Amino acid sequence: MNNKYDVIIIGAGIGGLVCGCYLSKAGLNVLITEKNPRAGGCCSGFKRGEFYFDTGVHYFGGIKGGSLEKILSELDILENLKVKFIEPPLRIIMSDLSIRVYSNQFDTLKEFSNVFKQEKNNLKLFFDYILKENFVELYSEIKHCTFKKLLDKYFLDERLKAIFNILLANIGLSSDQVSALSAIALFRQYIFKLGYSMKDGSQEFADFLVKEFKRNGGKILFSSEVAKILTKDKSVDSILLKDGRKYLSNNIISNVDATSTFSNLLDYKTDMSIKISTLKPSLSVFSLFVGLITKDLNTIKNKLENLLICSSMDSKKHFLKNNQSDFDDFSFILITFPFFSEEKTGNKLSLTAHSLVPYISKEFWSLNREKYSNKMFKLIKKYLGGLVNEVVVFESATPVTYEKYTSNRDGAAYGWETSLDQIKSHTSPVTTEVKGLYLTGHWATSGLGQCGVPGVAISGRKAAELVLTKLGKIWPYGLIKM
Ligand SMILES: Cc1cc2nc3c(=O)[nH]c(=O)nc-3n(C[C@H](O)[C@H](O)[C@H](O)COP(=O)(O)OP(=O)(O)OC[C@H]3O[C@@H](n4cnc5c(N)ncnc54)[C@H](O)[C@@H]3O)c2cc1C
Numbered sequence: 001m002n003n004k005y006d007v008i009i010i011g012a013g014i015g016g017l018v019c020g021c022y023l024s025k026a027g028l029n030v031l032i033t034e035k036n037p038r039a040g041g042c043c044s045g046f047k048r049g050e051f052y053f054d055t056g057v058h059y060f061g062g063i064k065g066g067s068l069e070k071i072l073s074e075l076d077i078l079e080n081l082k083v084k085f086i087e088p089p090l091r092i093i094m095s096d097l098s099i100r101v102y103s104n105q106f107d108t109l110k111e112f113s114n115v116f117k118q119e120k121n122n123l124k125l126f127f128d129y130i131l132k133e134n135f136v137e138l139y140s141e142i143k144h145c146t147f148k149k150l151l152d153k154y155f156l157d158e159r160l161k162a163i164f165n166i167l168l169a170n171i172g173l174s175s176d177q178v179s180a181l182s183a184i185a186l187f188r189q190y191i192f193k194l195g196y197s198m199k200d201g202s203q204e205f206a207d208f209l210v211k212e213f214k215r216n217g218g219k220i221l222f223s224s225e226v227a228k229i230l231t232k233d234k235s236v237d238s239i240l241l242k243d244g245r246k247y248l249s250n251n252i253i254s255n256v257d258a259t260s261t262f263s264n265l266l267d268y269k270t271d272m273s274i275k276i277s278t279l280k281p282s283l284s285v286f287s288l289f290v291g292l293i294t295k296d297l298n299t300i301k302n303k304l305e306n307l308l309i310c311s312s313m314d315s316k317k318h319f320l321k322n323n324q325s326d327f328d329d330f331s332f333i334l335i336t337f338p339f340f341s342e343e344k345t346g347n348k349l350s351l352t353a354h355s356l357v358p359y360i361s362k363e364f365w366s367l368n369r370e371k372y373s374n375k376m377f378k379l380i381k382k383y384l385g386g387l388v389n390e391v392v393v394f395e396s397a398t399p400v401t402y403e404k405y406t407s408n409r410d411g412a413a414y415g416w417e418t419s420l421d422q423i424k425s426h427t428s429p430v431t432t433e434v435k436g437l438y439l440t441g442h443w444a445t446s447g448l449g450q451c452g453v454p455g456v457a458i459s460g461r462k463a464a465e466l467v468l469t470k471l472g473k474i475w476p477y478g479l480i481k482m
Contacts, residue, residue, distance in 0.1 A: 005031040005219075007467055008239055008249040010226045010265070013041030013406070014057075014453055015441030016255030017209035018460030021075050024216035026468055031247055032218065033239065035225035040206030041255075041406045041441075042413065043453060045338070048393045051291035051350045054202040054338040055397065055405075056413070058306070058352070059089060061190030062454040064103075067480055071457050074477050077212050082199040086306070089194040092163060093383070094310040099163060103195025105131060116160045126154040130184045131192070135482040139181060146420055147183035148175040162313040166332060167191055169308070171451060172282035172356055172414045174315040182418035182449025188482060189454045201338055205453075229254070229265045235435035250436045251470070253463050258416075258428045258443035259409045270433050279427055280419070283322065283356040284399030284411035286330070288376045291393030292349045295386070304349075307335045309383055322358045322410055330355040330372075333379050349387065353380055357399060359410035365398035372396070415442030418449035430462045438463045448482070 007023050009016045012034035024030045038044060042056035062068040063083060072078035088100040088107075099115045102108045109127050113120040130150075132138050142150065147168070151161045165175045171186050198204040210220060228240040229252055238248040254261040259281075262273040310318070310332040317331035334354045353376050373396040381388060399411030408415075416427050427445040430438055438444075440463040441456050449455065458480055465475045 003246065004248040005029050006249065006471070007031070007251040007253065008033070008247055009253045009255060009440075010229075010239065011035075011041065011255030011441070012039035012206070012210065012220060012222075013255045013441050013456065014043050014206065014209070015444065015456035015460040015463075016253065017206060017213060018071060018075075018457045019253055019255070019440045019463045020213045020218050020220075020460075021077075021209055021216065022461060022464035023467060024213050024218035025075060026464075026473055028468075028471070030213075030218045031249070032213065032220040033224040033226055033241065033247075034220065034222050035407070036405065037223050038203070038206070039210045039220070039222075040203055042402070042408070043202050043206050045201040045203035048289075048291060048395070050348055051393050052201050052338060053289040053291075053350055053352055053393075054336070055287070056285075056402075057202045057205075057453055058197055058336045058338060059190075059194050060196045060198070060205065060453055061451075062193045063196040064193065066189055066193040067454045067458055070480060071461055074461075075212065077208070081208060082204065083196045084199045085195055086197065087195055088305070090306050090308060092166060092308045092310070094159070094162060094166065094313060097159060097163075101167070101191065101194065103193070105192040108192065112160070112163075116157055119155055119157050119160055122154050122156075129154075130187055138184065142180040142184075143424075144420070145180040146176055147178050147180045150180045151175055159313065162310075162315070165315045166308060166310055166318060169318065169332065169334065169356055171418055171449060172319065173417055173419060174319040176315070177319075177419050179418055179420045179423040179449060181447070182423055182451070185448040185455075185482065186451045190451055197338075226256070226265060228267055229261070229437065230267050231434065234268070236437045251438070251467050252436060253438045253440050253467070255441045257406075257408045257412075258439060260407055261439065261443075266434065266437070272428065272433060276428070279422060280417040281322065281409045281412035282414040282417045283319065284359050284402055285354050285397070285413045286357045286372055286376070286399070287397040288353045288373055288380070289393060289395045289397070290351045290353070290377065290380070290391060292351060292388055293390040293392060294347050294349050295389045304337050306337070307383065309333050309335065309379065311379075319356065320358045323360070324358045325360055325364070327358055327360065329375060330357075330379060333376060335380060335384070348392070350393075351380070351384075351387075356413070359399045359403075362400050365400045369396055369398055372398075412442075414452065416445060423447060423449060430459055431466060438466060
């Protein structure tokens, strides 16, 4: 059996898969090992009878006009991807206020200017500023600034600031803590380029990348958890699976949580193994997956838009601390309909609700899972009560569930917290101090923060570029525009 590869990638999250697609397309002999029986990590889904649910990712920012479009085009696979377009992709409800986010910045600006008439000029200036062509200029101007400082500079209306703040749920940190650069990267790459999701659910995206990777000759092993990354003279040499199988390579890319990579997988301690314990992961998520029989799908069709519902304008309540034990209720919920297609579902409807929550402890979630499932369902019914006729599926995922299925520290939804301090110190870049070891995914930082699928796809592309260059191959694609 040939057990030597040009490159081994540990983990089939989107970062690992994108990286694998680039490297296999370049003709390298690549192995991906994934601990779960299917690919995707946070971007996957599951079925219960006729109901399908996305476990994590629901929107794909940047599929049109963004970095994901460029990446999928470079991989020659954009045209084959089955996407669906939702316009507007999101409606935010906050006390007496209702506002929509559109799939492009122009319509979003129009909507925001209509709702916040007094701030119309400021909104135009703000949008122009954060969408400035020259990102490098922007970078040098605000690299030491929080997003709140920027919001305070442009706006007076606290409700408008609260709307921008809640959109940071897509990054997991409030405006007074998040680096302005990370927030702006989120708006440029994601919020202003929303509107697309996968036609058959988010699992489809991961499966699609697996298919392309295999078509290029890549090999993927499922249900194959890596136990150790073995080194020789501080250079990577091989991986050892939990079941004892061993595969050799001088280039190993970890798509696994960075704490796990440096503290558990790597066979010796580095400076990073020590530094990592002082860094903070982003918040996790509590999710409810509900399969419903609705009364009459036709009459409620216009209600089925993705909803971000906030019961409070107070950002401290939206973005709690990971060790916060006095967490009591959800201050916002995001409701999505992952698989709304009348011809397929009849009067059956899958609904998923998420909220950011602290990890707290295994005991806390084991004791309180049911309580919070019921609290979340109560909120759903408050807004969408008319939908529900009969509940067929009722399941939840806590931070402990996300930790179990992805191995992300504390079930983190977005890798490292993108606070000003952590962004400044280039927390854990794609290149590491161990020869031949690279990171990809939302724990591989770029100085801008991670921002979901577009961010991890960029990190997968970066890791591929570094490995190809190391192996003396040409990187034909140039830089990616922010
Ligand atoms: C509930 C939720 C909703 C989200 N919604 C969105 C959204 O709508 N849009 C968006 O852009 N982003 C969203 N995000 C964020 C986004 O999903 C993640 O940032 C991104 O998918 C992370 O990708 P990754 O490549 O870092 O890998 P991960 O998804 O973290 O995957 C890592 C993979 O490594 C595997 N692995 C771990 N340890 C081992 C081991 N020892 N051996 C082998 N394999 C191993 C895991 O099983 C997993 O498959 C959401 C996240 C969550 C949790």
